[in-house]
Amino acid sequence: MKIYGVTGYKNAGKTGLMERLVTEITSRGFTVSTLKHAHHSFDVDHPGKDSYRHRHAGAHQVLLSSATRWALMTELRDNDEVPLADLLAKLDPVDLILVEGYKRDAHPKIEAYRAENKHPVLAQEDPTVRAVASDCALDVTQPRFDLNDTKAIADFILSEVGL
Incomplete structure (x- = not known):
């Protein structure tokens, strides 16, 4: 699988760019998965729901399944954050994984x-x-694209990863 990241500081346009890239690249017939790093605590579950109750009762993992999707939640509790490489290994094979964050x-x-x-x-x-x-001219040695030129950015990424 090919991996390419979208990085930058908060409110730089990472998520919008990711969304546009997924749309553009999948429209070209490639399969894409995404992995996003959050610098804050988050929850995909809701208080009162059965799965929430399972987690809060102490379950290490809770798997939810329906006819349209499934999701596996793993509680880290007091363990270290899982490294990017380990998370990537959990994803099904696709043509490209776009990673948001993980700037280091x-x-x-x-x-x-x-x-x-x-x-x-x-x-x-x-x-x-x-x-x-970017949304402005910058003095950088790397190629610079207009932040909204999704097609050119997708072309660059696909060329970089050999797709």
């Missing part, structure tokens, strides 16, 4: 950048950032 990991990435956030440009110091998608 070694996979190739494109940086989403918005001028209004006034953050430093990660690409200037991170060799794993192969290109920048």
Whole structure:
């Protein structure tokens, strides 16, 4: 499986870019899965639901299944966060996995950048950032794309991973 990341600081446009890339790349006939890193606690379950009650009773894993989807939740409790490589191994084979976040990991990435956030440009110091998608002109050595030029960004990523 091929892996490519979308990285950048908060509110840089990562999620919107991911969404547009999934739509663009799947429209070309490729299969795509996504993996997103959250820097905060999150919950996909809701208080009062049976699965929530199972987890809060102490279950290590709860698997929900229906005719339309299934989801497996694993409670880490006091254990360390699972490394990206271990999470990738849990995904079914597809043509491309797009990873949102994980800016410190070694996979190739494109940086989403918005001028209004006034953050430093990660690409200037991170060799794993192969290109920048921004809403402004930037002085970078990597290729730079308009943040909204999804087709060109998809072309670049697919070329980078050999698809």
